[in-house]
Amino acid sequence: MAGQGPLLVVLTGPSGAGKDSILARLKSLGRPYHFAVTATTRAARPSEREGVDYYFVSPVELQRMLERGELLENAVVYGHRYGVPKAPIRDAIDRGQDVLFRTDVQGARYIKSIVPSTVTIFIAPPSLEELTRRLGSRGAGTPEQLELRLRIAEEEMEAASQFDYTVVNEDLERCVQEIEEMVGRERSRPGRQRVRL
Numbered sequence: 001m002a003g004q005g006p007l008l009v010v011l012t013g014p015s016g017a018g019k020d021s022i023l024a025r026l027k028s029l030g031r032p033y034h035f036a037v038t039a040t041t042r043a044a045r046p047s048e049r050e051g052v053d054y055y056f057v058s059p060v061e062l063q064r065m066l067e068r069g070e071l072l073e074n075a076v077v078y079g080h081r082y083g084v085p086k087a088p089i090r091d092a093i094d095r096g097q098d099v100l101f102r103t104d105v106q107g108a109r110y111i112k113s114i115v116p117s118t119v120t121i122f123i124a125p126p127s128l129e130e131l132t133r134r135l136g137s138r139g140a141g142t143p144e145q146l147e148l149r150l151r152i153a154e155e156e157m158e159a160a161s162q163f164d165y166t167v168v169n170e171d172l173e174r175c176v177q178e179i180e181e182m183v184g185r186e187r188s189r190p191g192r193q194r195v196r197l
């Protein structure tokens with residue numbers, strides 16, 4: 001018998017690999033996915049929208065959510081706190097929707113450890129040179145901050161084999177197509193366990 005119920009799919013990988021671009025493209029396709037939204041204590045970037053890209057919350061609010069057990073995972077990344085609220089994910093799973101979202105490598109490992117049926121997809125840049133270019137063009141802070149992000153990215157790329165799938169984000173359309181194929185394979189995989197949060 002094929003797998004049970006909807007999927008929990010986590011995209012992970014280093015900063016600058018293109019996770020946000022991939023999710024934006026997947027959203028634009030109009031598939032019946034639910035895209036989980038992460039809460040963060042960092043300020044919104046000019047193009048980001050509250051409740052769509054992130055929930056922008058104060059450190060006190062995020063701490064309260066954590067204490068009430070409302071977060072699937074949480075982490076401090078580059079000095080800001082992030083957490084993924086459970087309730088909207090549970091609601092989507094109950095409605096029969098596959099849930100997709102992105103998190104850092106540490107968060108993806110943790111989610112897989114507590115929800116083993118999670119499908120983890122590592123997004124890799126085509127090269128460190130391209131990653132450097134992407135981070136530089138995004139205005140990733142001071143030269144020291146850029147160097148730190150690149151050092152962390154190198155460490156994270158060494159962890160790619162720990163995840164269920166790896167896709168290289170060289171061409172956005174091809175990358176998105178590969179991810180949808182992976183989701184399709186997982187959905188029909190015999191013996192797949194039901195997602196339990």
